[in-house]
Amino acid sequence: MxxxxxxxxxxxxxxxxxxxxxxxASTAYGAEPNTQACAIDLAMPxxxxxLNKQAVNYAIMFGLAIDAEIGQVSAFERKxxxxxxxxxxxxxxxLEKPIVGRGNVEIQLADGSTKNVRIHHAHLEEDAGKSLHxxxxxxSFSGIDLNRAGTPLIEIVSEPDMTSAEEAIAFAKKIHSIVxxxxxCDGEMSQGSMRFDVNVSVKPSGSETLGTRTETKNLNSFKFxxxxxxxxxxxxxxxxEDGGTIAQETRLYNGETKVARSMRSKEEANDYRxxxxxxxxxxxxxxEQVEELRRKLPELPDARQARFVKQxxxxxxxxxxxSSDAAMANYFEAVTSACNNAKLAANxxxxxxxxxxxxxxxxxxxxxxxxxxxxxxxxxxxxxxxSGKMAKEVFEAIWAGEGSADQIxxxxxxxxxxxxxxxxxxVADVLAANQAMVDDYINTDEAKRKKKLGGFMGQIMKASKGxxxxxxxxxxxxxxxxxxx
Amino acid sequence: MSIERREIEKLxxxxxxxxxxxxxxxxxxxxxxxxxxxxxxxxxxxxGVEAMSHPMQATQRLREDEVTELNRREALQAxxxxxxxxxxxxxxxxx
Numbered sequence: 001m002x003x004x005x006x007x008x009x010x011x012x013x014x015x016x017x018x019x020x021x022x023x024x025a026s027t028a029y030g031a032e033p034n035t036q037a038c039a040i041d042l043a044m045p046x047x048x049x050x051l052n053k054q055a056v057n058y059a060i061m062f063g064l065a066i067d068a069e070i071g072q073v074s075a076f077e078r079k080x081x082x083x084x085x086x087x088x089x090x091x092x093x094x095l096e097k098p099i100v101g102r103g104n105v106e107i108q109l110a111d112g113s114t115k116n117v118r119i120h121h122a123h124l125e126e127d128a129g130k131s132l133h134x135x136x137x138x139x140s141f142s143g144i145d146l147n148r149a150g151t152p153l154i155e156i157v158s159e160p161d162m163t164s165a166e167e168a169i170a171f172a173k174k175i176h177s178i179v180x181x182x183x184x185c186d187g188e189m190s191q192g193s194m195r196f197d198v199n200v201s202v203k204p205s206g207s208e209t210l211g212t213r214t215e216t217k218n219l220n221s222f223k224f225x226x227x228x229x230x231x232x233x234x235x236x237x238x239x240x241e242d243g244g245t246i247a248q249e250t251r252l253y254n255g256e257t258k259v260a261r262s263m264r265s266k267e268e269a270n271d272y273r274x275x276x277x278x279x280x281x282x283x284x285x286x287x288e289q290v291e292e293l294r295r296k297l298p299e300l301p302d303a304r305q306a307r308f309v310k311q312x313x314x315x316x317x318x319x320x321x322x323s324s325d326a327a328m329a330n331y332f333e334a335v336t337s338a339c340n341n342a343k344l345a346a347n348x349x350x351x352x353x354x355x356x357x358x359x360x361x362x363x364x365x366x367x368x369x370x371x372x373x374x375x376x377x378x379x380x381x382x383x384x385x386x387s388g389k390m391a392k393e394v395f396e397a398i399w400a401g402e403g404s405a406d407q408i409x410x411x412x413x414x415x416x417x418x419x420x421x422x423x424x425x426x427v428a429d430v431l432a433a434n435q436a437m438v439d440d441y442i443n444t445d446e447a448k449r450k451k452k453l454g455g456f457m458g459q460i461m462k463a464s465k466g467x468x469x470x471x472x473x474x475x476x477x478x479x480x481x482x483x484x485x
Numbered sequence: 486m487s488i489e490r491r492e493i494e495k496l497x498x499x500x501x502x503x504x505x506x507x508x509x510x511x512x513x514x515x516x517x518x519x520x521x522x523x524x525x526x527x528x529x530x531x532x533g534v535e536a537m538s539h540p541m542q543a544t545q546r547l548r549e550d551e552v553t554e555l556n557r558r559e560a561l562q563a564x565x566x567x568x569x570x571x572x573x574x575x576x577x578x579x580x
Contacts, residue, residue: 024553038554054550143572
């Protein structure tokens with residue numbers, strides 16, 4: 001029997017504000033525990049929340065980016081549950097009147113086709129703190145760090161429009177690309193800036209009735225998400241084909257051990273007893289505010305891809321990769337404007353540089369090679385000062401902090417010899433010193449002579465200490481040998 | 486009107502409130518009278534009436550995104566029962 005997979009996503013996006021959603025405490029990452037948790041974040045009696053204007057603007061900007069309805073009046077609810085990292089005993093969130101209504105996101109698939117994924121809504125809410133279960137304290141305790149408590153999030157809820165792990169990943173990556181392009185999220189997955197909850201169900205192929213779904217929570221990388229979906233789909237099919245039924249439950253996936261376990265079933269599901277938050281008034285968004293944000297909205301990834309194709313004559317594929325990451329797109333444009341060679345700028349940004357950054361687990365914002373430095377290198381490749389092989393050596397030296405491309409080329413004496421007078425002399429010297437090879441070349445069948453050229457090339461490159469321009473040497477050599485025939 | 490014992494127990498669990506055997510029927514009665522009031526309200530025809538989210542005709546004021554709250558960890562942790570290395574300590578929450 002064959003099965004259809006149905007997937008919906010809930011994505012938590014941490015907004016790149018300087019302060020919390022309801023307090024003026026900093027949201028900077030990596031601070032000492034509880035140094036960024038103020039009386040409001042700690043739910044001290046007598047404190048009241050005041051909503052952060054920037055968080056509201058960022059949520060609206062997301063709505064505009066996905067062509068969604070913006071809630072003119074939105075409101076906050078309390079979602080009640082007890083956990084030590086939630087000091088108030090409730091999370092302030094939105095339920096009935098979210099700030100962002102229905103919208104649409106177009107995803108591109110590997111086969112080149114596109115698909116529309118509907119967004120049900122997106123709402124503003126606050127993050128919880130962090131519980132640490134191991135540390136420099138008695139093992140009968142858990143340690144609580146409330147620095148993250150009150151960090152502004154938008155939760156983006158999709159319709160169950162995806163039918164494979166591939167589509168779900170493409171959607172998640174598109175959301176990542178959109179929120180980083182419009183600058184409302186730093187996109188740092190390793191710091192928890194985006195987290196995914198995945199709803200998965202299976203049904204017999206073609207069936208109209210949806211199967212029972214499970215929710216796998218808190219996935220923080222595309223790789224873990226893909227693994228978790230594939231394993232959950234396989235598990236559900238196994239259970240059903242063995243005559244069992246799927247229990248509606250919440251699951252946790254451990255990316256290290258590759259094992260998912262049930263967190264809670266529907267019977268013991270939390271009853272959140274939502275009710276309107278009496279501490280916060282309705283949030284009213286004016287048309288003027290929305291229009292001003294629309295005017296200031298940065299270029300979206302799809303528009304940028306189209307512009308790259310047109311302006312820089314890149315392929316759709318290359319333009320798609322570069323524009324999917326705002327930081328990479330900005331870097332590419334900086335390199336291109338400094339070296340005036342978009343093709344080489346694209347190749348080096350996506351190739352050597354990205355590979356090296358990946359290896360070292362660095363983001364492009366922290367690249368040891370600046371856009372200006374890479375442009376300097378590309379200028380020397382384009383004007384034939386250095387060979388491709390030398391360029392890799394220079395790149396490594398720039399990466400190691402040895403200076404600009406020109407400084408390194410000078411210091412290492414890497415300059416490729418392209419002066420044709422010098423090259424002619426070099427070729428003539430090598431031919432004169434290797435009379436036996438020359439005789440052998442002349443006596444060889446015309447058809448086989450080409451194979452003999454490699455030997456001469458080797459000698460010439462050796463004589464030039466690898467600095468001769470190989471294309472030029474090739475031409476000069478062919479010409480000189482021809483004259484001897 | 487009273488609420489079933491099972492529901493009282495569930496609410497007590499969700500609210501992390503201990504309700505002992507002696508008070509359970511009293512709690513049931515009291516909650517029941519609150520629900521009766523709600524029933525009365527629900528009997529009113531509210532077709533076409535927009536739900537009121539706040540008694541005042543006011544809207545939420547917004548705050549500029551500037552850091553105004555600085556580190557006051559020492560003062561805020563002075564009243565905590567247990568702390569270590571800047572962390573609040575609570576009874577272990579996972580097994």
